[in-house]
Amino acid sequence: xxxxxxxxxxxxxxxxxxxxxxxxxxxxxxxxxxxxxxxxxxxxxxxxxxxxxxxxxxxxxxxxxxxxxxxxxxxxxxxxxxxxxxxxxxxxxxxxxxxxxxxxxxxxxx
Amino acid sequence: xxxxxxxxxxxxxxxxxxxxxxxxxxxxxxxxxxxxxxxxxxxxxxxxxxxxxxxxxxxxxxxxxxxxxxxxxxxxxxxxxxxxxxxxxxxxxxxxxxxxxxxxxxxxxxxxxxxxxxxxxxxxxxxxxxxxxxxxxxxxxxxxxxxxxxxxxxxxxxxxxxxxxxxxxxxxxxxxxxxxxxxxxxxxxxxxxxxxxxxxxxxxxxxxxxxxxxxxxxxxxxxxxxxxxxxxxxxxxxxxxxxxxxxxxxxxxxxxxxxxxxxxxxxxxxxxxxxxxxxxxxxxxxxxxxxxxxxxxxxxxxxxxxxxxxxxxxxxxxxxxxxxxxxxxxxxxxxxxxxxxxxxxxxxxxxxxxxxxxxxxxxxxxxxxxxxxxxxxxxxxxx
Numbered sequence: 001x002x003x004x005x006x007x008x009x010x011x012x013x014x015x016x017x018x019x020x021x022x023x024x025x026x027x028x029x030x031x032x033x034x035x036x037x038x039x040x041x042x043x044x045x046x047x048x049x050x051x052x053x054x055x056x057x058x059x060x061x062x063x064x065x066x067x068x069x070x071x072x073x074x075x076x077x078x079x080x081x082x083x084x085x086x087x088x089x090x091x092x093x094x095x096x097x098x099x100x101x102x103x104x105x106x107x108x109x110x
Numbered sequence: 111x112x113x114x115x116x117x118x119x120x121x122x123x124x125x126x127x128x129x130x131x132x133x134x135x136x137x138x139x140x141x142x143x144x145x146x147x148x149x150x151x152x153x154x155x156x157x158x159x160x161x162x163x164x165x166x167x168x169x170x171x172x173x174x175x176x177x178x179x180x181x182x183x184x185x186x187x188x189x190x191x192x193x194x195x196x197x198x199x200x201x202x203x204x205x206x207x208x209x210x211x212x213x214x215x216x217x218x219x220x221x222x223x224x225x226x227x228x229x230x231x232x233x234x235x236x237x238x239x240x241x242x243x244x245x246x247x248x249x250x251x252x253x254x255x256x257x258x259x260x261x262x263x264x265x266x267x268x269x270x271x272x273x274x275x276x277x278x279x280x281x282x283x284x285x286x287x288x289x290x291x292x293x294x295x296x297x298x299x300x301x302x303x304x305x306x307x308x309x310x311x312x313x314x315x316x317x318x319x320x321x322x323x324x325x326x327x328x329x330x331x332x333x334x335x336x337x338x339x340x341x342x343x344x345x346x347x348x349x350x351x352x353x354x355x356x357x358x359x360x361x362x363x364x365x366x367x368x369x370x371x372x373x374x375x376x377x378x379x380x381x382x383x384x385x386x387x388x389x390x391x392x393x394x395x396x397x398x399x400x401x402x403x404x405x406x407x408x409x410x411x412x413x414x415x416x417x418x419x420x421x422x423x424x425x426x427x428x429x430x431x432x433x434x435x436x437x438x439x440x441x442x443x444x445x446x447x448x449x450x451x452x453x454x455x456x457x458x459x460x461x462x463x464x465x466x467x468x469x470x471x472x473x474x475x476x477x478x479x480x481x482x483x484x485x486x487x488x489x490x491x492x493x
Contacts, residue, residue, distance in 0.1 A: 022313065052444050055312045055383075055405070059355075059362070062408060083444045090432075090447075091364070091383040092404035092412075 002049075003031050011107055012040040017049035020057030028057070032064040041073035042110040046103060048079025053087050065097060074098075078106035119144045119237035122164035124155040124181065125199065126173040130222065134168065137226040144233060152176035160190045165237040167191075169216075171200035171207070179214055186215035193243065195236035199223075257316070261289050264319055267326055269295055276372050277304050281488035282465045290484035291318030291363075292431045293326035302373050303340055306490055309365040309406075310384065310431040314484065321361050325353065342367045342380035342416035346403060350382070350414065355407040362407035366429050368399070370421060370492065377427075380416035382406040385432050385447060388454055391425035396455050399427075426464075427490045428454065433483030434468060437475045445475070465489055 001024025006013040012035050020028060032043065045061065047053075065075045076098040080088055088094045100106035121144060123134050131148040138144045149158045152173045159167060167185065171178035178198065185191040197218040198211045208219045218232055271280045279296055291311035299305050309325055311318040328349075332339050337348040345367050355362040364384035370377045379387065383405030386398035401417035421427070435450035458467045465487050473479050 055362075055364070058405070059312065059360070083446055086447055089402065090381075090385050090400070092402055095402075096404055096409065096412075 001025075001027060003028055005031075005035065008044070008103065008107060011042045011044050011110055013044045013046055013103065015046045015049060017051075019052040019054075020047075020050055020060070021052065021054040022056040025054070025056040025060035029060040029063050032060075033067060036064075036067055036071060036073065041068070041071065043068055043073065043075050044103065044106050044110065045075075045077045046079045046106075047077060047084055048081065048102075050079075050084045053084050055091070058087070058091055058093055061093075061097070074110045076100060076106040076109045078102055117143055119166055119233050120147070120162065120164045121145065121166050121168060121233055121237075122147045122149060122155075122159055122162055123168040123199075124149045124152060124158075124173075124178075125168075125170035126150055126152065127170075130170065130199075133223055134229075137229050141230065144230070152178070152181055155181055156184050156188055156191060159185065159194065160188070163190075164194060165240045166233050167194055167196045168199050168233075169196055170222075171198055171202060171211070179210060182211060182214045182216050193240065195240050197232060197236065257289060260316070260319065261285065264289060264293070264323060267293065267295075267323065267330070269297065272296075276493050277370065277490055278493075279306075279488055279490045280463070280465070282463075282469055282485065284469065284481065284485040285314075286433070286481050286484050287314045289315055289319035290486075291315075291322050292433070292484040292486040293322040294429070294486060294488055295326060295330055296488070296490065297330070299340055299369065302371055304370045304372070305339060305368070306370070306427070306429060306488070307365060307367040308384070308429045308431060308486060308488065309363050310433075310484070310486070311363040312361055317359065317361065321353070321358055321363065325349065325363060325365075328352070340369050340378075342369060342378050342401070343414045346380050346382045346406065346414035346416075350404075350406050350412055351410070353407045354410055358407060362405050364405050364432075366400075368427075368429070375421050375423075375492075377419050377421050378416050379419065380414060382414065383408075385430070385435075386451075387427055387429040388451055389419070389421070389425055389427045390455065391422040394422060394425075396451060398451060421492045423493065425492050427492070428464075428487060429490070430487035431484055433481060433485045434472060434487050436483055437472045437481070439475065463489075 001020050002017040004015045068075045078100045098109045100109055138146050147162045149155050169178050195217040198216045199220050199222045203221055211219055272278050291314055294308035296306040311322045334348040338344040365382045366384040366387050368377050368379040379399050380401045382403045386400030389397040403414045404412040435445050439445055458464050
């Protein structure tokens, strides 16, 4: 799993690539927590480069969303496709988190 | 192993010269934590090592009948002596000989006769390391035995297959480690309604198995106050309230829960973050049964609903964990659910269970019998 930070106006974008599984999930959570602790209040995770997400990965994403909610921030996800989109649907995450097709549409949700 | 014994170094000295034995004996004289056994016949050294179970072997290199280096090799080939620390004692000082001794499995090399203090220090050092390794191995053995016990308990909670009746059920359950996080069950709720469920706790090992067993026991004993076990939405709502991840050490689970009524032939079903169950019936297209809801335990305010489907006579229902299809294709990409579902519709050779065919396919795609996740599936056939 790789995560790259980018800025899009006042939105912090985490571009995630590779496999978000039990091995990679803690890193995602730590990075996002650090960004939030550092003042990020609008966070967008771009998952278009993600090949696989496990339940541990979903938990890290949910923990990030909750952390952001706790500090009055907003959270969105974009770029779901293939097997990753499938896991979001099966797990019920698609109805729980704000999802958008691409970054431009996601920014409007934040 | 007692603490007194764990502090004692049991030394086996193998040397054909009695004078060396006497010298080493003098070195250890008065040392209450060192016990010396002396073997002058190298052909009997391995047998004696097996008998006295030394914690250190002091091995001479140049002996008649049997070369010391050959003996070093034999100790290492024998399971009883394989891990015992070996200190080679020799008059030879050439680096090549020392290197060969280490290459054959010696742990240390002393040019004889070394100073008493150095000899004692090395013997104690190697002995303590070996005893610590034995203690660790024993602890690991006990831990594994306890894990095996726990795994037997988890498996004992799974229901027996039902070979005949209005609903027949068979299953396959292969855990990826000693203890898995999957559990399933089925039973008649009353004389008309049959309950089936399968749950998958995140992760593997002891922690996942403990939560999995807790949930399975609650469902088996129907012990959730105010819950209608004939309604999947009621069961998932109650489980979500009873097992929030904030009170389960961050753990959560997915579940598929169904209730079939033989009077109406209707099946109520709900999924809490769980993959669809697959229903196949003669002359009907494959049905993916997934009334989608959130994973159980994630969100206290989550709402749960169920759906209803008619089950034709002769229909087969497959309920499984994601471990049965979350294996990678040969190109390294994951097996998409729809491709897996399409594969499940393909005919299997006569006399072969579809579940066995799936297990074989998962193993073959994984390139090993050891699967990355728990493999749990049951097949219910409705008369």
